[in-house]
Amino acid sequence: MALPTIAFWILAAFTAVSTLFTVLTRNVVHSALGLAASLIGAAALFILFGAQFVGLAQILIYVGAVVILFMFGIMLTGTAVRPVVDNDQRPAAALVALAVFLVLAAGIVSSFGTKKVRFQVAFPTVQLGHQLFTTWVLPFEAVSILLLAALVGAIVLARRD
Amino acid sequence: MDWLDVVIILVKVVVCFLLLNLLLAVVVWAERKVIADMQSRIGPNRAGPYGLLQSIADGLKLFTKEDIFPLSADRIVYPIAPIISAVPAFLAFTVVPFGNMLSIGHRHITLQIADINVGLLFFLAMGSIAVYGVALAGWSSGSKYPLIGAVRSSAQMISYEIAMGLSVIPVVLYAGTLSTRGIVLAQQHMWFIGAQIPSFLIYLIAGVAECNRAPFDLPEAETELVAGFHTEYSGIKFMLFFMAEYMHIVTISAIAVTLFFGGWMGPHPNFLVPLWGVLWFLGKTAAFVFLFYWVRASFPRLRYDQLMNVGWKFLIPIGMAWIPISAAVHIFDIRRVVLVGAGVIVGIIVLSLVLPTKKPEVLTEEEAKTTA
């Protein structure tokens, strides 16, 4: 077995275990930490397949900003020190998760069949940048408007205190 | 990837790791001696000649301290928070180039652990993860003051991360690459400090704030919140936090040298090729670490709202404004002199942070007696 394949299986296992930990634990902060770990695993998988910019962007934004936002929210609302907030819907949730998994797996298998991913050349960031500012410049500017909308929305909501 | 690559990786990692630990011991000792000298006292001088073994003595002492595990602390996160803090601090150093290539036979070995193509982004990503160690440590201690200290500390770190990210963009504009080795090589004609003075100043201020160092150390000052997020930590757990903090200082200094001061490039007599570069690199990094100590000994602590004001209302707008200016000068082929001039002006604006606004009054002896 080639080294990248071994690395893939290790990282995939790590990501799957952290995600399971995220949904199965009863402590909210542990859940957030598990989410961060599984996102780092996903970022490592991106890097393994050559998309190093996307992988590092995932760490920088998702792990470094979004999950920090979640943790701030958790720390600010005291859900971490209250008694466990849980309900009885775990079996139903498990069924739904299984159904989603089957749908996604069916979709992936039917579109890709048994084709294997070959570890090719690492995707050059220069090409990504070039594409972003020539072919996809309008979605790029739309992203800035979206960010502005999110910003203004958060400020408007926050001012009600 | 053959076995020789693996051997080279292992040798690089082990050598680097040992050197970093040694460097940490020296940096801690040097800080105490330098700040002591600035405060007209001696500093450690008992453990070994000139107190050189003080750091080792402190490390050994921490091994013999009891493990205080607060009763209300989280059983899983509390012990692993120091490791979460230490790992990104050391990993950020992998992209720092110590010197030029070492050529053995027909193998060219770059003198950095990993010459990643997007190295600068990797460095910033590790800085992002460093916030986790702080936030988790404060929360998992199970006590209110570490929690407040951790939340304040994390909010400070994330505010200055934006400033740091914005400040390195103009350097990338001129270098044309995100790889740290590429950025150093792009400075062969002139170091980037010439054209990018405001970027450098913003990077330095943001770097000092990222490390929670004075004058931005309100969240961990003794008079404020005991020790902030690491109040409830004792022994080796505290040692890991301590190491992570000083490792951040060294890494930020090293990246400052790489981005703005030419990395390993020194004046011409290039004998003992890679070693000459390494010595120059270490010397320049040492100068920056000294700057960290100097700043700590000189400036009063910033209040928290002043700290956030500087981050959001001062550094980010200037950083955002400087990027199009740099880009415009480059793309329109305007002479770099214009950029240097504009840089000096903006640099003075940034430095106005630290300049006093009013001349302090000098009272004569009678005035002092009557007004006191």
Next chain:
Amino acid sequence: MSDYYVNYAAVAVLGAVILLFGLGTFAGWALLRPKRWNKEKNAIYECGIDAVGEQWKQPNVRYYIFAFLFVVFDVEALFLFPWAITYQKLGVYAVVEMVVFIAILFFGLAYAWGRKVLDWA
């Protein structure tokens, strides 16, 4: 491609070394430290007096607003990186695009400033 893997493998190896170092020092410490459990010692520190009230105090909601602003500006800073390495080949057009992007978010920052969201801690 091999260079790419060699570099990231080096990062992974260093990560593993640091992890082992951390766990190793913990283990060594467990062997060397005194073990005298005492309820007073394991109480949390509150300036020397007995801790009052619940072990949690709600931090101000301002911190959450700052974290949100951080997400937005972090994404902006991220988009600047691929621009910075490709703008030379794309010419003036790319500079204008990025100036528009930065200006829109600068307006967002100005709005936050004007609405006094950035004030106080």
